[in-house]
Amino acid sequence: MGINEGPRGVSSRRAFIKQSGLTLMALTWPIDLTKISTDNIMTDKKQLDVIIIGGSYSGLAAAMALGRALRQVLVIDSGLPCNRQTPYSHNFLTQDGQTPKDIATLARQQVQQYNTVKFFNGLATKGRKIKNGFEIETATGESFQSKKLIFATGIKDIMPPIDGFSECWGISVLHCPYCHGFEVKNEPTGVLGNGEKGFEFLSLISNWTRDLTLFTNGKSTLTKDQMAKLASHKINMVEAEVERLVHKSGHLETIIFKDGTTHAIKALYAPRPFEQHCAIPESLGCALNEEGYIITDPIQRTSIPGVFACGDNTTRMRTVANAVAMGTTAGMMVNKEIVLEGF
Ligand SMILES: Cc1cc2nc3c(=O)[nH]c(=O)nc-3n(C[C@H](O)[C@H](O)[C@H](O)COP(=O)(O)OP(=O)(O)OC[C@H]3O[C@@H](n4cnc5c(N)ncnc54)[C@H](O)[C@@H]3O)c2cc1C
Numbered sequence: 001m002g003i004n005e006g007p008r009g010v011s012s013r014r015a016f017i018k019q020s021g022l023t024l025m026a027l028t029w030p031i032d033l034t035k036i037s038t039d040n041i042m043t044d045k046k047q048l049d050v051i052i053i054g055g056s057y058s059g060l061a062a063a064m065a066l067g068r069a070l071r072q073v074l075v076i077d078s079g080l081p082c083n084r085q086t087p088y089s090h091n092f093l094t095q096d097g098q099t100p101k102d103i104a105t106l107a108r109q110q111v112q113q114y115n116t117v118k119f120f121n122g123l124a125t126k127g128r129k130i131k132n133g134f135e136i137e138t139a140t141g142e143s144f145q146s147k148k149l150i151f152a153t154g155i156k157d158i159m160p161p162i163d164g165f166s167e168c169w170g171i172s173v174l175h176c177p178y179c180h181g182f183e184v185k186n187e188p189t190g191v192l193g194n195g196e197k198g199f200e201f202l203s204l205i206s207n208w209t210r211d212l213t214l215f216t217n218g219k220s221t222l223t224k225d226q227m228a229k230l231a232s233h234k235i236n237m238v239e240a241e242v243e244r245l246v247h248k249s250g251h252l253e254t255i256i257f258k259d260g261t262t263h264a265i266k267a268l269y270a271p272r273p274f275e276q277h278c279a280i281p282e283s284l285g286c287a288l289n290e291e292g293y294i295i296t297d298p299i300q301r302t303s304i305p306g307v308f309a310c311g312d313n314t315t316r317m318r319t320v321a322n323a324v325a326m327g328t329t330a331g332m333m334v335n336k337e338i339v340l341e342g343f
Contacts, residue, residue: 047072047133047145047146047147048072048073048074048144048145048146048147049066049071049072049073049146049147049148049338050066050071050072050073050074050146050147050148050149050150050334050338051073051074051075051076051134051136051144051146051148051149051150052066052073052074052075052076052149052150052152053076053077053124053136053149053150053151053152053153053278053280054075054076054077054151054152054153054154054277054278054311054313055075055076055077055108055119055152056077056081056104056152056154056311056323057081057103057104057107057311057320057323057324057327058152058154058310058311058312058323058324058326058327058330059075059077059150059152059153059310059311059327060075060104060107060108060111060327061107061310061323061324061325061326061327061328061331062150062152062308062310062327062328062330062331062334063075063111063114063117063327063331064107064110064111064114064117064328064331065327065328065330065331065332065335066117066331066334066335067111067113067114067116067117068114069331069332069335070116071116071334071335071338072116073116073117073118074117074118074119074120074144074146075111075117075118075119075120076119076120076122076123076124076136076138076144077119077120077121077122078121078122078123078124079121080277081100081104081154082154082155082156082157082277082312083100083170083320084100084101084170085169085170085171085250086100086170086171086179086180087099087170087171088183089103089179089320090178090179090180090182090183091178091179091319091320091321092319092320092321092324093321095320103320120138120142120144122138122139122140122142123138123139124136124137124138124139124278124280125137125138125139125280126280126283127149127280127283127284128284129284130145132147133145133146133147133148133306134146134147134148134149134284134306134307136149136280147306147338148306148307148308148334148337148338149284149306149307149308150300150307150308150309150310150330150331150334151278151280151281151286151294151302151307151308151309151310151313152309152310152311152313152323152327152330153276153277153278153280153281153309153311153313154277154311154312154313155274155275155276155277155292155312155313156274156275156276156277157169157175157272157273157274158272158273158274158275159272160270160272162242162243162244162245163243163244163245164244164245164246164247165245165270167245167247167250168245168247168250168251168252168268169250170250171249171250171251172184172247172250172251172252172266172267172268173245173252173267173268173269173270174267174268174269174270175269175270175271175272175318176318176319177204177205177207177208177269178319179319180267181205181207181208182208184208184209184266184267185208185209186208186209186210186211187209187211187266187267188209188211188213188264188265188266188267189205189208189209189211189212189213189265189266189267189268189269190212190213190214190215190255190263190265190267190268190269191205191212191213191214191215191268191269191270192215192217192242192268192269192270193214193215193216193269193270193271194216194217194218194220194221194222195221195222197271198214198216198222199214199222199226199229201269201271202214202230202235203229205269206233206235210234212233212235212236213235213236213237213238213263213265214230214235214236214237214238215237215238215242215255215263215268216237216238216239217241217242218239218241219239220237220239222237238257238263240257240258240259240261241257241258241259242255242256242257242258243256243257243258244256245268252265252266252267252268253265255268274292275292276288276292276294276313277313278313281294281302281307281309281313284304284307285303285304286302286303286304286307286309287302287303291316293313293314293315293316294309294313294314295314296308296309296310296314299329299330299333300314300326300329300330300333301333306337308330308333308334309330310323310326310327310329310330311323311326311327314326
């Protein structure tokens with residue numbers, strides 16, 4: 001039952017949402033739509049109000065706001081959220097310690113109750129401006145048109161050529177202490193980094209453990225003052241180049257260096273460079289900042305009229321909570337723009 005059917009529809013939806021929490025564990029990732037509902041699969045090519053590319057936390061939050069605003073919406077998602085390898089997600093109220101998959105599955109089930117929101121499981125590959133809106137093409141040859149676009153496409157972390165690194169990513173090789181620091185507090189911990197950025201990150205991590213080592217993976221570029229700070233906090237520094245990480249199912253045990261030395265370790269923080277997960281915003285002309293994020297204003301508008309962006313692709317503040325908040329803002333503001341244009 002849709003939500004526009006008066007009090008009965010609303011109470012049914014609430015009942016479903018309650019129940020859906022219980023059935024979460026039975027669902028797989030990426031979500032097999034045929035097992036959840038056939039009502040929300042995109043079947044025709046009618047003009048949509050909004051296409052959201054990226055159906056993870058930020059895209060689903062935008063979709064919920066737009067579904068509740070009675071908009072005809074299509075969410076295109078290729079099913080590769082950046083945190084998919086991490087066993088548990090933290091620091092998001094009401095979902096602390098849940099698996100990333102469970103949070104996303106519940107979110108998608110809740111969004112699917114708004115029957116103006118449709119889904120397409122696949123990769124968007126091209127986008128172009130057309131009269132009165134935009135056209136998006138997929139890798140399998142479908143094309144869809146809408147008045148507005150929202151990119152909630154996230155970013156891709158670039159893994160270094162260190163054996164074992166990507167297997168440990170999100171499990172014991174970590175990007176963020178607010179997400180995972182509590183779970184490895186006071187453990188033997190390393191920071192893989194060098195220079196100003198490495199030093200700054202190391203200072204932050206010293207909040208969670210005193211058993212801390214800086215691995216510069218080559219000659220240190222720290223200043224004398226920074227070295228003195230390390231010494232005063234009894235933080236070791238290892239300059240040897242990392243060859244590989246020894247781990248059990250992603251749980252780090254030892255770092256092996258190219259000079260043959262080793263270092264036992266439980267957690268390694270390693271901020272990574274990234275690239276945009278989706279190249280379409282740039283191809284449409286959306287401006288990126290010098291770090292590589294899509295530039296948006298406070299209501300998630302990009303530099304191209306009618307194109308919005310939200311979540312990790314726009315900010316360093318990389319958390320599920322933030323992605324959801326930005327998605328909600330984008331959804332509300334896209335709707336407002338459409339309303340004002342037609343009123
Ligand atoms: C290893 C790791 C662990 C993390 N742990 C935590 C944690 O514990 N707590 C926390 O709050 N945050 C955590 N984060 C951060 C959090 O995962 C992100 O902030 C959040 O996932 C961002 O949501 P998003 O919707 O913007 O992007 P994502 O979740 O990355 O989703 C982007 C979606 O867009 C899709 N997509 C991209 N391009 C296309 C395209 N061309 N066509 C169709 N679909 C496309 C992708 O397949 C994906 O589904 C972690 C991040 C990482 C990397």
